[in-house]
Amino acid sequence: MKKTLQSTTTLNDGAKLPYLGLGTWQSNGRDCEHAVEFALNHGYNLIDTAQLYFNEKRVGNAWKNSDRSRETIFITTKIGNPNQGYKRSIQSLKKSLKNLGTEYVDLVLIHWPNIHHFELTIETWRALVEQREKGLCRSIGVCNFTIPLIEQLVNEIDIIPSVNQVEFHTFLYQKKLLKNCQDKGIQLQAYSPIARAKFLDNDEIQQIAQKHDKSPAQVMIAWCIQHGVPVVPKTVHENRILENAEVFFELDEADMNTLDNFKQQVRLIKSMSSPPSW
Numbered sequence: 001m002k003k004t005l006q007s008t009t010t011l012n013d014g015a016k017l018p019y020l021g022l023g024t025w026q027s028n029g030r031d032c033e034h035a036v037e038f039a040l041n042h043g044y045n046l047i048d049t050a051q052l053y054f055n056e057k058r059v060g061n062a063w064k065n066s067d068r069s070r071e072t073i074f075i076t077t078k079i080g081n082p083n084q085g086y087k088r089s090i091q092s093l094k095k096s097l098k099n100l101g102t103e104y105v106d107l108v109l110i111h112w113p114n115i116h117h118f119e120l121t122i123e124t125w126r127a128l129v130e131q132r133e134k135g136l137c138r139s140i141g142v143c144n145f146t147i148p149l150i151e152q153l154v155n156e157i158d159i160i161p162s163v164n165q166v167e168f169h170t171f172l173y174q175k176k177l178l179k180n181c182q183d184k185g186i187q188l189q190a191y192s193p194i195a196r197a198k199f200l201d202n203d204e205i206q207q208i209a210q211k212h213d214k215s216p217a218q219v220m221i222a223w224c225i226q227h228g229v230p231v232v233p234k235t236v237h238e239n240r241i242l243e244n245a246e247v248f249f250e251l252d253e254a255d256m257n258t259l260d261n262f263k264q265q266v267r268l269i270k271s272m273s274s275p276p277s278w
Helices: 028-040 054-065 086-100 118-133 147-154 176-184 201-214 215-226 236-243 253-260
Strands: 008-010 016-018 022-023 046-048 074-079 107-110 135-141 163-167 189-193
Touching: 008 054, 008 118, 016 074, 022 028, 028 046, 028 054, 028 236, 046 054, 054 086, 074 086, 086 118, 086 215, 107 118, 107 147, 107 163, 118 135, 118 147, 147 176, 163 176, 176 189, 201 253, 215 253
Parallel strands: 022 046, 046 074, 074 107, 107 135, 135 163, 163 189
Antiparallel strands: 008 016
């Protein structure tokens, strides 16, 4: 069945995660508010933010100013590393809810694994399980977890993450991670699906785009979705918000084979919290 902007995938807890959302990293001020409101009023159902984006209040203002009711919107936020630990994570989640102007969020993610004090990440996870039971969040997951870190986490917890949000694009095809998550019932979700626009001039992507009368960015997003990976491309520009929504077309077998096999593989997102295996 052909996917559309309204299509969702079912998480291991039964929640419905939209295949396409608006990312808000580095979106601030009125630009952020306008982008979120514009996206919601043009068919987007998922807005992705984080404590460390420092724009939760702007996102909250935007969804309340949109034409949408809260129950029709899927809001994701993330616990920042400074807020990891049992008590801090609970306090910070309550602050996020206040900033977002909502009684619950649809998905809370641990933004980065604490590779130096993983016990704090475990404490945070257990706190999120409790907050889900209280109704403050509906799904819980992680970000930027490698296979070894997923294995370490699941060996110490009872509730498996619903989502692992990672950098994933044609120039970082994390095939083994995708398979590992699928085997565990964890939904992989992609940030930076167009690789920060660094490879849009690639000849092979350009040719596939021309073949389908699409842009290179649309091809890269469609590739993720065709692999069953929902995406949250970020932008504050109206034309790109609209363009990013026109990605529900079929890449053929030859297209997918080309896009699956780029020799150049590069990770663009790194942080002080990046796992050593990166």
